[in-house]
Amino acid sequence: MKLKNYLFIPLFIVQGLAIAQTKDAIIENIIKEATENSQLPQLAHELTDLIGPRLVGTPQMKQANDWAVAKYTSWGISARNEKWGEWKGWDRGITHIDMISPRVRSLEGTQLAWSPSTPAKGVTADIIIIPDLADSNAFKAWLPTVKGKFVMVSMMQPTGRPDDNWEQYGTKESVEKMKKERAEMTTAWAQRIRKTGFTSRTLPLALEKAGAAGIISSYWSAGFGVNKIFSASTKKIATVDIALEDYGMLYRLAESGNTPKLKIVAISKDLGVVPNFNTIGEIKGTEKPEEYVMLSAHFDSWDGATGATDNGTGTVTMMEVMRILKKFYPNPKRTILVGHWGSEEQGLNGSRAFVEDHPEIVKNIQVLFNQDNGTGRVVDLSGQGFLNAYDYLGRWLNKVPYEIRKEVKTNFPGNPGGGGSDYASFVAAGAPAFSLSSISWAYGNYTWHTNRDTYDKIVFDDLRSNTIMAAIMTYMASEDPETTSKVKSVLPVSPRTGEPMTWPTPRSPNRRGGLD
Incomplete structure (x- = not known):
């Protein structure tokens, strides 16, 4: 019994020091705000219970776009709805x-x-x-x-x-x-x-x-x-x-x-025929405004339920990150953008349209973080095939509290994602974009595209951890004196084809869904 107590005390002290040693007021404020003043439950309630599902082409999708713009505006963040295409309208x-x-x-x-x-x-x-x-x-x-x-x-x-x-x-x-x-x-x-x-x-x-x-x-x-x-x-x-x-x-x-x-x-x-929009929020950079740190989460959902974990959780997490950064880091070195994409579910259409329409932004992306696989805490971070991703992602991740980052398994340099979620639209264009991949919570069976994807399935403790991680890494990426390397690794031989793998190439979006 004495031995157990003896071992416990140093472990507690070490974990406490992991936070204390940051000695960065902004990081400390991020952690405190995300922990003690979280807006996640209210944001999720408004998005999933009040607005509901966000099927592309429906009135609820446009209602969500307008809600996000109003919410960002109330926080002093510049935001806009940007048309990218049209879809078959349905209610x-x-x-x-x-x-x-x-x-x-x-x-x-x-x-x-x-x-x-x-x-x-x-x-x-x-x-x-x-x-x-x-x-x-x-x-x-x-x-x-x-x-x-x-x-x-x-x-x-x-x-x-x-x-x-x-x-x-x-x-x-x-x-x-x-x-x-x-x-x-x-x-x-x-x-x-x-x-x-x-x-x-x-x-x-x-x-x-x-x-x-x-x-x-x-x-x-x-x-x-x-x-x-x-x-x-x-x-x-x-x-x-x-x-x-x-x-x-x-x-x-x-x-x-x-x-x-x-x-x-x-x-x-x-x-x-109804118009489709991406919602874009922006905190303007002060020293390098033409370089961008980007947050990403698709806004649309299927409509069997309310799209709570696909992708309401990613959406409200990125909104909460923007709120906290605006409050405690209002003058970033680089411009911080957030993209809430439309029609991800039909083929990454909103993010592919943004990549196609904004080459001037994409070529200057310092980093993009995307979240889109359920309500769980982040447990996986892959380098997406960027040869030097470990250098910068490792440094930034090291500033995240140990209790959060210890859960994260890294894979560097990894292989580029060809689809699956919106980060792939940017990876294909050569931008360093990464998925903050979450623990399952039986996502594939119980909430992914199902009639049970509702507010009550959200695990807010995990979302708060994700908010802290994403906010700190966004802050670190903005402050980093170095521009991130975009050098691609030599890809391995595919076990399926026996041929060397190739980097994915940009694909044009479907801008007229259900109409042609």
């Missing part, structure tokens, strides 16, 4: 899905993004399942039977329990049996769709042309109660996603001959 209304036979039950589900609307009173129809037919000719012969029916186009999952739940409670034999059956079902369903002569994306259009009343899908996200919600491909009839539990029930009823009848009300509005 989500209510979705209500009821089974009215063989019994009555309201079902969990929602229309997919950009889905056409049902009539105001809804559509009532029986359900049928895509059959397992011999080939595309047999499918063409069957196709007229879909007229006036809702058509189920997704496989019925054999279990709604995630794998970790099976592995915790199931026997080894039952787990292996479940996985084998699921793999066989998945293969068989893919073959079933292939034999129609269509893909999962083109099949709904063929069903629509044949007179189907609506399309019903279910894209399970391998977690309890979680589905991924993406976009519809139909042009005239509604497409809805129904939760695994209810979808399975409908499938089994249809398969057993107890044909379910549904009433679906899925209201939406086609708003025609």
